[in-house]
Each structure stands twice: as structure tokens, then as C-alpha cells.
Amino acid sequence: AQKITQTQPGMFVQEKEAVTLDCTYDTSDQSYGLFWYKQPSSGEMIFLIYQGSYDEQNATEGRYSLNFQKARKSANLVISASQLGDSAMYFCAMREPYSGGGADGLTFGKGTHLIIQP
């Protein structure tokens, strides 16, 4: 079973609209971290936002917010007032630091290709 599932391979959104990118995850750990990264066409990986499993409030960073629903194991990224520069691939990732015997790194979803139209 996939640990990180991003069900939207691609999305087209009008400029200035809000965007929600879906992410569901699978873990049996109580302590874990959820991350979103942006990858523009230039190829670099840019950190956007982090949510910890014990954080009671949803994370926010400027125009980015994370809709964290722990019981549903979902961590959707919300981009408010989208801009043309938001066009990129977006990856959801998880870290399980205490998973016994497992590798210590990020597990990524396959990504969502977001295109903002003027």
C-alpha cells in the first residue's frame, strides 16, 4: 500500500482562485511529520509547509495552509488567491522518525501538476 497518495495528477485553476491539493497518508506511528514541497519547471524542490502529528492547529505559511484531518489521515494543501507563479508540481511527503527498522527519510507522493490560468 502506498504511504502517500495524491489523487490529482493534474489541475487547472483560474488565477486568484483558491486551490486545494489532496494528500492522504498511511502510518501506524503516533509521531510523524507531514510536508509539502513545490517543484517549479526549473526543477528545484522548495519547502512550503510542515504539520506535525501532535499539532492541534492547522499550519499556515503566508498564502499556504494545511488542512490536517488526523482521523481521516489527510493533509491537504490550500493555496489562497492563486498566482501564475504557483504553476508547478506539488509533492506531499511524510517522515516517520520512530518507525522501527525503517529508513529515516521522507516518503513522497507522486505529485500534482498545478497549472494556473490567467
Add this chain to the structure above:
Amino acid sequence: NAGVTQTPKFQVLKTGQSMTLQCAQDMNHEYMSWYRQDPGMGLRLIHYSVGAGITDQGEVPNGYNVSRSTTEDFPLRLLSAAPSQTSVYFCASSYRKNLAKNIQYFGAGTRLSVL
């Protein structure tokens, strides 16, 4: 303000050749890692290190070697390149404390083609 630096940016190899992808960070991060990204996929962990002298395998370690002799450097070696290793390679680093939150910062990537 260099962050994570990867060299080279592009490389073409013939099957069977060896090469080393370089990664250096200037943030005094204990943790460093290598990922590969294939078309239509997210990044997958190859190897990682939690400090100088300590390395371990990730999800897809076969065909790659690593070592960590200093905090700053974490080279990735391809001993005998195969076409299946054609990919984009990313190096990342982070602090180790507050394990779940340690944000991994990525280098710009190395695009490798094996013919």
C-alpha cells in the same frame, strides 16, 4: 548563503562507467540524504547519513555507495552505471533535533543519463 550544493548539474555516462555525484552543505546539518526522481514519480530515498561516519540504506540503495567523512560532504557513487539509473538525483540536508520537524533542504539536482 550557499545551502546545499550539488555538482555536476548534468552528466551523461556510458553503461559500465563509474562516477561520483558531489553534495556539500554549509548549514552544519547532521542529517544528509540522497533521493532519485523518475518521470511521474515522487522522490525515493537512496541512502542517508545521520552524522559523519554513519550511513544507512534507503528504499532504493542497489547500485549506489555513499560515505560521510565530514559533516559537510556526502558523495554518491555509481560503481557501474546502468540505464536504469538514468534519473534526476537530489541531495538534501537537515538538523536532527526535533526529528519529525527537521525540514530537509534540497540541492538543485543532478540530471544523469546513462546510455
